[in-house]
Amino acid sequence: MRWVGIELEVEAGEGVVFVRNPFVLAGAEPPYAPGTLKVRLGSRVRFAPGVIIEAEPGGDSVLEIGDGTRIGATTHLHLGGGSIRIGAGSEIRDGCVLRTNGGDIELGDRCFMSYGCMLHAIELIVVGERVSLGERVTIVDHDSEATEPVTVDADTVVFRDAAIAMGAHVGASSQVAAGALVQDEHPDGVLLAGVPAEVVKWL
Numbered sequence: 001m002r003w004v005g006i007e008l009e010v011e012a013g014e015g016v017v018f019v020r021n022p023f024v025l026a027g028a029e030p031p032y033a034p035g036t037l038k039v040r041l042g043s044r045v046r047f048a049p050g051v052i053i054e055a056e057p058g059g060d061s062v063l064e065i066g067d068g069t070r071i072g073a074t075t076h077l078h079l080g081g082g083s084i085r086i087g088a089g090s091e092i093r094d095g096c097v098l099r100t101n102g103g104d105i106e107l108g109d110r111c112f113m114s115y116g117c118m119l120h121a122i123e124l125i126v127v128g129e130r131v132s133l134g135e136r137v138t139i140v141d142h143d144s145e146a147t148e149p150v151t152v153d154a155d156t157v158v159f160r161d162a163a164i165a166m167g168a169h170v171g172a173s174s175q176v177a178a179g180a181l182v183q184d185e186h187p188d189g190v191l192l193a194g195v196p197a198e199v200v201k202w203l
Contacts, residue, residue: 004026004035004057005033005034005035005057005058006026006034006035006036006037006055006057007034007035007036007037008024008036008037008039009036009037009038009039010038010039010040010041011038011039011040011041012039012040012041012045013041013042013043013044013045013067014043014044015043015044016041016043016044016045016046016047017044017045017046017047018047019046019047019048019049020047020048020049020050022047022051022052022053023050023051023052023053023054024053024054024055025052025053025054025055026054026055026056026057033057033058034057034058035055035056035057035058035059035060035061035081036060036061037053037055037061037062037063037079038061038062038063039053039063040062040063040064040065041065042065042066042067042068042069042088043067043068044067044068045065045066045067045068045069045070045071046069046070046071047071048070048071048072048073048075048094049073049074050073050074050075051071051072051073051074051075051076051077052074052075052076052077052078053077053079054076054077054078054079055079055080056078056079056080056081058081059079059080059081059082059102060081061079061080061081061082061083061100062079062082062083062084062085063077063079063083063084063085064083064084064085064086065086066086066087066088066089066090066109067088067089068088068089069086069087069088069089069090069091069092070090070091070092071092072091072092072093072094072095072096072115073094073095074094074095075092075094075095075096075097075098076096076097076098076099077098078097078098078099078100079099079100080099080100080101080102081100081101081102082100082101082102082103082104082105082121083100083104083105083106084098084100084104084105085104085105085106085107086107086111087107087108087109087110087111087129088109088110089109089110090107090109090110090111090112090113091111091112091113092113092117093112093113093114093115093117094115094116095115095116096113096115096116096117096118096119097117097118097119097120098118098119099118099119099120099121100120100121100122101120101121101122102122103121103122103123103124103125103141103147104121104123104124104125105119105121105125105127106124106125106126106127107127107131108127108128108129108130108131108154109129109130110129110130111127111129111130111131111132111133112131112132112133113133113137114132114133114134114135114136114137114160115135115136116135116136117133117135117136117137117138117139118136118137118138118139118140119138119139119140120139120140120141120142121140121141122141122142122147123141123142123147123148123149124141124149124150125139125140125141125149125150125151126149126150126151126152127139127152128151128152128153128154128155128156128172129154129155130154130155131152131153131154131155131156131157131158132156132157132158133158134157134158134159134160134161134162134178135160135161136160136161137158137159137160137161137162137163137164138162138163138164139152139163139164140163140164140165140166141166141167142166143165143166146166147166148166148167149167150164150165150166150167150168150169151168151169151170152164152170153169153170153171153172153173153174153188154172154173155172155173156170156171156172156173156174156175156176157174157175157176158170158175158176159175159176159177159178159180160178160179161178161179162176162177162178162179162180162181162182163180163181163182164176164182165181165182165183166183167183167184168182168183168184168185168186169184169185169186170182170186170192171186171187171188171189171190172188172189173188173189173203174186174188174189174190174191174192174203175190175191175192175203176191176192176193176197177191177192177193177194177197177200179195180192180193180194180195180197181194181195181196181197182196182197183196183197184196186199187199189202189203190202190203191203
């Protein structure tokens with residue numbers, strides 16, 4: 001970190017477990033200005049082997065992980081400025097990627113991300129409490145031309161291979177069917193399915 005000008009600051013609660021020490025890396029971009037990476041770990045956070053924490057030079061980045069959260073093997077937390085905040089009691093399974101490019105990712109308490117999920121924020125992604133994401137779910141807040149925040153409200157289940165696109169809002173206590181592409185805003189308590197996703201049932 002030091003050779004690219006990133007100042008690393010770490011705070012950790014009691015009982016943090018590293019099954020194997022995570023890789024803490026400076027990003028591939030050439031250094032062009034000083035930057036910071038602040039890592040704040042709650043109590044009893046558990047890191048499986050092969051976790052990567054990567055920060056790009058020239059930006060200020062924050063990684064916060066709440067009490068009792070488990071981070072799965074080979075998960076990649078890539079910060080290019082902005083923040084990743086994961087709430088308490090959450091589980092991030094193997095092979096997930098959470099990436100910021102100046103934006104923020106906020107996961108509420110007791111969230112679940114299954115294998116191979118990808119979240120990428122340039123502006124803002126908010127995932128509410130007790131949200132479950134199935135295998136290989138993708139959430140992005142941008143396309144090649146624009147950005148717009150994405151919100152998935154509390155107690156929602158997103159099934160495998162679904163994608164939630166720029167500007168989408170999934171209401172609380174909803175379900176997103178496998179393989180769906182969610183755009184636009186949707187109310188609470190619905191089942192969304194299709195490409196693009198539509199309300200097919202009230203729950």
